[in-house]
Amino acid sequence: APPPGLALILSAAIPAGSKAKFYSDLQKHARSVEFAAIEALDAPGWLMERASAVHGLELQTEAARALVAALGTSLGVLISELEKLAAFVQERRAITLEDVRAVSGSIPRADRWQWFDLVGERRLEEALRQLPVLLDSGESGVGLVMGMTSQLLRVALVCAGGQGALEKELKPYQRWLARRIAPQARRWTLPEVEAALHELLRTDRLLKSASLTDRQAMEELLLRLQMLAPLRGAA
Known part of the structure; x- marks a missing residue:
């Protein structure tokens, strides 16, 4: 038997898909603490x-x-x-x-965060010009739609409840985003954000079911979002 007070500390990453009994036994009989990798947004x-x-x-x-x-x-x-x-x-x-x-050294010519800011700022012509760079760097249409959806949901929170409402929903390392989203929200109304989210849902379905390429679907989405501008004047 081990002497009293002896503790074995094991630092390890369980291999993806591993079914080894060793790891399940450890989880059953030892105290484990998981330190997940930091997310890109954090x-x-x-x-x-x-x-x-x-x-x-x-x-x-x-x-x-x-x-x-x-x-x-x-x-x-x-x-x-x-x-x-x-x-x-x-x-x-x-x-x-x-x-x-x-x-x-080398910094990407376009990155997804800057591109989502363009969408939030309604600089959609510029977003359209930068789209091929993002897609060529490995971004997918589905991934961009998911990111745009997150961006516009944050915009909607600010439109509805101000910057403080968004800060309450963000994780600690994401709260700096509120300062960037607040000016973007001034370019939108809640009906416009709702219409944009419907367009994103439509494009997500197209990407998963239609024969369009990612570039075709995303270009169409950005053009349809540009057509939302008259909603402000008509409201």
């Missing part, structure tokens, strides 16, 4: 907080997003890059997108 906020807490620096939103878009969500990699950036800016108190470009 990563920029986490980086901004770490830059402030550890380095006393302001990591600008665009810079944080660019880092995650370029490097992914591995915290070890992001921490290492943040340390390089902190050394690079020296006496300056802010890390900008240009600093990220200088230190981290």
